[in-house]
Amino acid sequence: MSAYVRRAWMVAWKDVLSERRSKESLNALVFFSLLLLFVFQFALGPERARVEAALPGLLWLGFILSGLLAFGRTFLVERENDCWEGLVLTPGDKSAIYLGKLAGNVLVMIVVEVVLLVLFAVFFGLDFTPVLPALAAVLALGTLGLASVGTLFGAITAQMRARELLFPVLLLPAVVPVLLASVSATQTVLAGEPLADAAAWLKLLAAADLVYLVVGVLTFEFVLEG
Amino acid sequence: MAARALGWLAVLALIAGLGAAFGYAPREAVQGNVQRIMYLHVPAVLTAYLAFALVFLGSVGYLLTRRAGWDRLALATAEPGVLFTGITIASGSIWGKPTWGTWWTWDARLTSTAVLFLVYVGYLLLRGMVDDQERGARYAAVVGILGAVNIPIVHFSVLWWRTLHQPPTILSPERAPVSASIGLALLVNGVAFALLFLYLLSKRLALRRLEEEIRA
Numbered sequence: 001m002s003a004y005v006r007r008a009w010m011v012a013w014k015d016v017l018s019e020r021r022s023k024e025s026l027n028a029l030v031f032f033s034l035l036l037l038f039v040f041q042f043a044l045g046p047e048r049a050r051v052e053a054a055l056p057g058l059l060w061l062g063f064i065l066s067g068l069l070a071f072g073r074t075f076l077v078e079r080e081n082d083c084w085e086g087l088v089l090t091p092g093d094k095s096a097i098y099l100g101k102l103a104g105n106v107l108v109m110i111v112v113e114v115v116l117l118v119l120f121a122v123f124f125g126l127d128f129t130p131v132l133p134a135l136a137a138v139l140a141l142g143t144l145g146l147a148s149v150g151t152l153f154g155a156i157t158a159q160m161r162a163r164e165l166l167f168p169v170l171l172l173p174a175v176v177p178v179l180l181a182s183v184s185a186t187q188t189v190l191a192g193e194p195l196a197d198a199a200a201w202l203k204l205l206a207a208a209d210l211v212y213l214v215v216g217v218l219t220f221e222f223v224l225e226g
Numbered sequence: 227m228a229a230r231a232l233g234w235l236a237v238l239a240l241i242a243g244l245g246a247a248f249g250y251a252p253r254e255a256v257q258g259n260v261q262r263i264m265y266l267h268v269p270a271v272l273t274a275y276l277a278f279a280l281v282f283l284g285s286v287g288y289l290l291t292r293r294a295g296w297d298r299l300a301l302a303t304a305e306p307g308v309l310f311t312g313i314t315i316a317s318g319s320i321w322g323k324p325t326w327g328t329w330w331t332w333d334a335r336l337t338s339t340a341v342l343f344l345v346y347v348g349y350l351l352l353r354g355m356v357d358d359q360e361r362g363a364r365y366a367a368v369v370g371i372l373g374a375v376n377i378p379i380v381h382f383s384v385l386w387w388r389t390l391h392q393p394p395t396i397l398s399p400e401r402a403p404v405s406a407s408i409g410l411a412l413l414v415n416g417v418a419f420a421l422l423f424l425y426l427l428s429k430r431l432a433l434r435r436l437e438e439e440i441r442a
Contacts, residue, residue, distance in 0.1 A: 162355055
């Protein structure tokens with residue numbers, strides 16, 4: 001078991017390290033989030049009430065659009081220098097690689113989400129601090145759901161021709177429940193209501209996360225074969 | 227030979243279904259003749275569910291055994307499944323206009339059916355984009371499995387909106403609240419659609435085998 005965790009950790013650590021040195025994805029993703037904010041502002045106009053009403057949806061729109069970019073790249077780096085073969089030759093259960101990649105994706109998404117929240121707070125004059133713990137819980141569950149499907153589908157589309165086209169077409173309908181539940185729970189939280197009011201949605205999110213994780217762990221080795 | 231017989235059987239059953247829907251079944255008291263769309267709508271959606279269940283079966287079977295037959299089954303059921311889901315949405319839309327006053331509404335069952343449609347359209351797109359047969363089968367199986375286990379999650383997530391659609395008539399634990407003659411007409415059409423589906427399935431399986439022969 002500890003060897004399994006260690007293997008997953010090494011995959012995640014490798015990705016974090018190469019990201020820290022190249023800063024390939026994060027720089028672009030943060031900049032992309034800033035651009036999204038402009039688009040939202042142009043679409044909604046200056047009225048504060050409209051921004052606040054649309055806020056839960058806008059936040060998750062920002063997260064999923066950034067996620068589409070980030071998840072789709074997860075396995076692209078492995079195509080260079082025969083790294084993919086290296087992964088295939090890794091001894092032991094291949095699902096450790098999936099979990100490692102998933103951890104890396106969740107980490108990237110957390111950074112993007114924090115940046116987006118700060119940008120929203122600054123540019124739209126919002127204050128998230130009173131609801132921060134509840135919001136963090138919703139974000140964590142929602143992000144795990146998006147990333148677990150995104151990592152699996154990212155591995156599938158990495159080996160394909162029209163990947164940037166196919167990836168969103170596959171991922172978006174599959175994560176509809178995660179988006180629905182996350183937006184609804186975020187709405188409850190941002191309205192200042194207690195987290196318990198969104199309990200049904202949180203349970204649904206947790207169940208969905210679990211199902212996606214199990215499917216990912218069980219099927220990943222068939223995807224990794226290349 | 228067997229496929230041809232099945233085809234003719236499906237044609238006969240569909241003719242009988244039309245007769246049952248337009249001749250035998252009574253005019254519904256509230257909705258009038260519009261209600262007869264039900265004889266297309268309900269069999270189509272039940273056949274689609276059957277098809278997607280078989281996609282799941284084929285996908286799991288393929289990953290466990292790696293035998294091409296399972297993959298053929300998944301492909302040959304996914305295509306009619308998408309077709310029948312499309313028929314369900316289109317006929318429901320035509321039914322909705324006179325009864326609800328709108329072609330489309332973001333009601334729970336409509337939305338979840340549309341999501342189901344999109345998931346399997348994506349599945350077919352994926353299948354069309356991989357050149358390597360064995361790899362395509364593996365990828366498709368993974369997507370097919372996730373799509374299937376996702377169905378109940380999608381269902382519950384959209385169910386928690388207020389729903390405009392009438393509660394399910396056929397697949398519900400209580401006795402179906404339809405009169406006997408309507409039920410019989412539905413049954414005839416259901417059998418007809420199942421036969422049509424089996425015919426399409428057998429044809430697609432044969433076609434796929436030929437495709438694989440050419441490629442090999």
